[in-house]
Amino acid sequence: MSDQIHIKQAVKPKWFRRCIICILALLLIVTFLVVFTGIFIKTNSGARFIESQINNRSYGQIERIEILGLSGDPLNIFTVKTVKVFDKDGLWLKADNITIEWNPWALRRRLLDFKSARAQTIAIMRQPVLNAPAPTPVSSDKRPYSISLNKGAVEVFKL
Numbered sequence: 631m632s633d634q635i636h637i638k639q640a641v642k643p644k645w646f647r648r649c650i651i652c653i654l655a656l657l658l659i660v661t662f663l664v665v666f667t668g669i670f671i672k673t674n675s676g677a678r679f680i681e682s683q684i685n686n687r688s689y690g691q692i693e694r695i696e697i698l699g700l701s702g703d704p705l706n707i708f709t710v711k712t713v714k715v716f717d718k719d720g721l722w723l724k725a726d727n728i729t730i731e732w733n734p735w736a737l738r739r740r741l742l743d744f745k746s747a748r749a750q751t752i753a754i755m756r757q758p759v760l761n762a763p764a765p766t767p768v769s770s771d772k773r774p775y776s777i778s779l780n781k782g783a784v785e786v787f788k789l
Contacts, residue, residue: 671704680704691760693717707731717758726751740773746781753788 670676677700685696692715699711708730715723727750736743 668705672702674701677701677704688761691763692758693761705734715758717760719756719759722755722758724751724753724755725749736778740775742775742777744777744779744782746783747779748783749785751786751788752784 671680681697681700686694688694694716696714696716697710697712700708701710702708710728710730711726713723713725713728714721729746729748731745731747733743733745
């Protein structure tokens with residue numbers, strides 16, 4: 631009789647391999663979505679989608695905002711053909727041919743950081759009739775947003 635020696639090889643559990651594959655698949659999906667979204671928002675369809683998300687919504691004391699003709703990179707430099715701001719009584723501000731350069735990453739610090747903003751025409755038709763401010767909870771830890779503008783220009787300002 632010959633003596634047989636059985637040597638067991640270290641076998642990694644199947645669950646470990648499956649977990650690694652799932653993590654890699656999730657990373658691949660997230661990377662794809664980030665790249666796809668970055669490309670999509672720079673297209674005409676992406677611009678129309680952003681417009682539809684902004685238009686006809688209430689923003690605090692402002693009744694609604696409408697934008698038309700968004701183009702460029704919304705995460706860097708973009709232009710808007712027309713911006714209209716409405717209150718309870720209708721249109722009170724209109725701006726045309728606006729170009730904005732901004733830093734969207736500053737939003738994490740609750741800062742709207744505009745490197746430059748230029749408008750060809752801003753027309754204020756009348757004093758707005760703003761909505762009543764929403765009550766803020768006393769225990770609210772949210773700081774308000776700050777706005778930083780490095781360079782701004784308006785060619786025609788109408789009152």
